[in-house]
Amino acid sequence: MTKNRIIAITLAMTLILSxxxxxxxxxxxxxxxxxxxxxxxxxxxxxPPSTSEDASQPDGSTGxxxxxxxxxxxxxxxxxxxxxxxxxxxSEYEGYTAAEGTKLLVAKLSLKSTATYSVDMYREDFIAGxxxxxxxxxxxxxxxxxxxxxxxxxxxxxxxxxxxxxxLVYEVPADLKDFWxxxxxxxxxxxxxxxxxxxxxxx
Numbered sequence: 001m002t003k004n005r006i007i008a009i010t011l012a013m014t015l016i017l018s019x020x021x022x023x024x025x026x027x028x029x030x031x032x033x034x035x036x037x038x039x040x041x042x043x044x045x046x047x048p049p050s051t052s053e054d055a056s057q058p059d060g061s062t063g064x065x066x067x068x069x070x071x072x073x074x075x076x077x078x079x080x081x082x083x084x085x086x087x088x089x090x091s092e093y094e095g096y097t098a099a100e101g102t103k104l105l106v107a108k109l110s111l112k113s114t115a116t117y118s119v120d121m122y123r124e125d126f127i128a129g130x131x132x133x134x135x136x137x138x139x140x141x142x143x144x145x146x147x148x149x150x151x152x153x154x155x156x157x158x159x160x161x162x163x164x165x166x167x168l169v170y171e172v173p174a175d176l177k178d179f180w181x182x183x184x185x186x187x188x189x190x191x192x193x194x195x196x197x198x199x200x201x202x203x
Contacts, residue, residue, distance in 0.1 A: 068197055068198075068199050069196060069197060069198045069199070070198060070199055070200065071084050071085070071086060071087060071198060071200045072084075072085065073198065075183075075196050075198070076114070077183065077185055077193075077194070077196065078115075078185055078193055078194075079113065079114065079115040079119045079158070080111050080112055080113045080114055080115065080119065080158060081111070081112045081114060082109060082110065082111050082112075082183065083109070083110045084107055084108070084109055084181055084198045084200075085108040085109065085110055085165075086107070086108045087105055087106070087107045087108075087179075087200050087202050088105075088106040088107075088108075089103055089104070089105060089106075089202045089203065090103070090104050090106060091103060091104065092104070093106050093148075093169055094147070094148035094150060095147070095148065096144065096147055096148075096169065098171055098174070099171065101173065101174055101175075102171045102172060102173060102174050103171075103172060103173075103174045104169055104170065104171055104172075105128055105169070105170040105172055105179065105202055106167050106168075106169050107126075107128070107167060107168045107169075107170070107181060108165070108166075108167050109126065109152070109165065109166060109167065109168055110163070110164070110165040111158060111162075111163065111164045111165070112162075112163045113158050113159060113160060113161055113162045113163070115158075115160065116160060117160065118157045118158065118159050118160060119157070119158045120155070120156075120157055120158075121152075121155070121156050121157070121158050122154070122155055123142065123143050123145065123146070123152065123153075123154040123155070123168075124142045124143075125183060126143065126168055126181055126182070126183055127140045127141065127142055127143075127181070127182050128140060128141055128143070128168075128170040128172060128179055128180070128181050128182075129141070129179065129180055129181075129182060130172070130173075130176050130178060130179050130180070131178070131180075140182070141170050141171060141172060142170075143168040143169055143170055144169045144170065144171060150166060150167045151166055151167055151168065151169060152164070152166040152167070152168060168181075177201050177202060177203045178199070178200075178201050178202075179199075179200060179201075179202055180197045180198060180199045180200070181197070181198045181200075182195060182196065182197050182198075183195070183196045184196075
């Protein structure tokens with residue numbers, strides 16, 4: 001998803017929420033990095049997507065993006081439940097070494113389908129980011145492309161009632177410690193649903 005598209009989505013969502021609630025700002029909205037949108041199921045309120053073969057949003061979403069989530073929490077989206085089970089910090093993981101000035105976040109993720117149809121998933125569906133408080137903004141990165149067996153594939157179907165687990169590896173600035181992982185519901189008709197943030201400290 002490009003920076004301009006994220007800003008446009010942010011402005012649109014902020015305007016809608018302002019009209020509905022009278023609020024002038026939405027925590028976590030903003031954005032300075034870039035991520036390419038490839039899916040049709042979902043990703044963050046400040047970023048990416050996932051996928052559904054259905055162009056309309058099904059009824060019965062049980063998740064809520066109003067409150068923050070933390071490592072170990074199970075979050076219900078419109079297509080699946082997901083849990084960030086743990087996050088490990090390292091300089092090298094399965095043969096990949098972080099560049100100078102960066103470190104690796106290795107997030108263990110579990111998924112459990114709750115949809116009545118298969119959902120196409122993408123690497124970019126779950127992004128990791130951090131807040132830039134001095135700018136009232138944020139930055140983020142996508143997971144590294146698949147290079148080891150422990151990682152989720154770059155693209156994969158999540159079948160009916162299927163459970164999956166794996167890791168997502170992110171390369172982030174070494175001097176930061178507070179991060180979030182985000183998933184934004186994105187539909188094939190180019191509309192957006194809820195955005196879910198999982199917050200954690202990684203030192």
